[in-house]
Amino acid sequence: MPELVFFSGTMDCGKSTLALQIEHNRSARGLAGMIFTRDDRAGEGKLSSRLGLVTDAVEVEDGADLYAHLVDHLSQGGRADYVIADEAQFLAPEQIDQLARVVDDLEIDVFAFGITTDFRSKLFPGSQRLVELADRVEVLQVEALCWCGARATHNARTVGGVMVVEGAQVVVGDVTRSADEIGYEVLCRRHHRRRMTAASARAAALSPDVLPVSPS
């Protein structure tokens, strides 16, 4: 039976690496995949991993119908034995419904990869719809670690090095190099709740305010 599988996790948990591994294993066996992505760090129409691997992909635009895209591709004589959707948290809920239809009506496996929750620890709409519709959810337990050494389960956004919990859900980091530069960091839940990033923990450790005895 074909399946819709959601591989979920934090940033830096190796999702795109696994997506590329699945792509490699299947194409090595002569299977042809349709790869969708959105806002990959390597640029439009690319699926890349932090380890430096990259492959071509179809960039999903706002309002694109993924089911219709597959039907067009197949009716023009193209092949698609499986579908990979990376950065699936950025897809609209309707596009996740279209992927479920690809599984049910076209009988093609769909492997979706995405970050579960945003920097406020709220589900991304695309990830929420995947949790609702997927035949299987695989939570990736990769060695993403908080600065304290605990397993990192939450994504933090920083602005000028300070953790924030308000703002637009999707802001791609590393765009500007200013004092208000937006960055991302993975933390354990305890330090996400306390808003302690690696930088603020270091600053607290060095601050005289935290010494138990004031110098005389």
Ligand SMILES: [Zn+2]
């Ligand atoms: Zn921690």
